[in-house]
Amino acid sequence: MTTDNIKTVCEENVLHTYNRFPLVIEKGEGVRVTDTDGRVYLDMAAGIAVFALGYHYPGFDEALKAQIDKVIHTSNLYYNVPMAEAAAKVVAASGMAKVFFTNSGAEAIEGAVKAARKYAYDRDGTTDHEIIAMKNSFHGRTVGALSVTGNDHYQEPFRPLMGGVRFADFNDFDSVLAQVSDKTCAIIMETVQGEGGIHPADAAFLKKVRQLCDEQDILLILDEIQCGMGRTGRLWAFDHYGIRPDIMTTAKALGCGVPVGAFLLNDKAAAHSLVPGDHGTTYGGNPLAMAAVSAVFDIFRDNDIVAQAAAAGDYLAAGLDKLAAAHSCVLEHRGLGLMRGLALDPGLPVSEVITRARQKGLLVISAGGNVLRLVPPLIITEADADECLAILDECLA
Ligand SMILES: *Cc1c(COP(=O)(O)O)cnc(C)c1O
Secondary structure (H helix, E strand, O other): OOHHHHHHHHHHHOOOOOOOOOOOEEEEEEOEEEEOOOOEEEEOOHHHHOOOOOEOOOOHHHHHHHHHHHOOOOOOOOOOHHHHHHHHHHHHHHOOOEEEEEOOHHHHHHHHHHHHHHHHHHHHOOOOOEEEEEEOOOOOOOHHHHHOOEOHHHHHHHOOOOOOEEEEOOOOHHHHHOOOOOOEEEEEEEOEEOOOOOEEOOHHHHHHHHHHHHHHOOEEEEEOOOOOOOOOOOOOHHHHOOOOOOEEEEOHHHOOOOOOEEEEEOHHHHHOOOOOOOOOOOOOOOHHHHHHHHHHHHHHHHOOHHHHHHHHHHHHHHHHHHHHHHOOOEEEEEEEOOEEEEEEOOOOOHHHHHHHHHHOOEEOEEEOOOEEEEOOOOOOOHHHHHHHHHHHHHHHO
16 A cells, blocks of 8 residues: 555544544654655654653563463453563552553543542442542543543533542642542642643642642542653652652553553552452453563663663753753743653744654654643663754754
């Protein structure tokens, strides 16, 4: 099939819920992808913060292939080997007590919400509990995840959604306090808002929310689906803040391209929430996905991937600061580690910058509110960052 054929066949058959960029990605290698016309791009989008290790990191494909040759699915009615390995690694790496594996980020949010409600139900014997979520947040597209996503445009056509959700302003503690009642069972937020435009939590805000949750036995759910797995230069974004969640979610880079997510619970939440019959999944924890998670944690440990991300993040940030200073169309540069956003003047639509960049061999994406988003593989070198910065410099001119 020619490139045009592929696009046409996709548009004729796949439900049109995405306006796709006009390129067909055929393969990837390292931090670069190649399209069906043979053009090579530096990939600073990484499948939306998924390919933390880039494409074909040594050892990763081999681990997947070895598992394919054994068994790729067993169901959760039986134990499997890679689940034991992956679960032990993610639990140890997170300091949480228990993990439940899902197939996606949205499902991890669903599980986290159910666990919080069950915790409060067991404690109080009532079912009228409320969750406080943040405006400008993003937690996924399923009905439960959408219900805690603070975006009217995403929610509107699908109402009524799950009830008992109140929204507060992110980074405004008084606004959170104003939503708290004796019905509040959980507060959910991204440690760094991603889709909303790359907004890190303020340290004082997050600490106060943590303290509030401790005082009132409210569970703090941190969504680390985009900002976790080394993205911010620490394994979890909350590591920057010296606080810990009661429940956390992860996905995107967890399987580095193999669809997998998870929610994790601390001792308190694990001991008093979901029990047999409360929650389940056919595919979640499947051996192929678990082999991916297990390999990702091994590769992260053996190659100091998080330290690499921290160093690359500092380097990229310094370059982006310079770009922001040099171009008046850049209103602000925000981010942590390798999760970076450039807020652009409304006079320069981010889509135009993305198109210009693509024409120059650079893949970047947007986030809410005219923000250019950079979420590259964690293994980018200084030369890769320089290439990206030079192209952006031209595109912003
Ligand atoms: C991507 C994302 C989700 C949803 O993950 P899916 O795998 O697309 O369902 C949830 N929360 C955050 C912060 C995300 O970035």
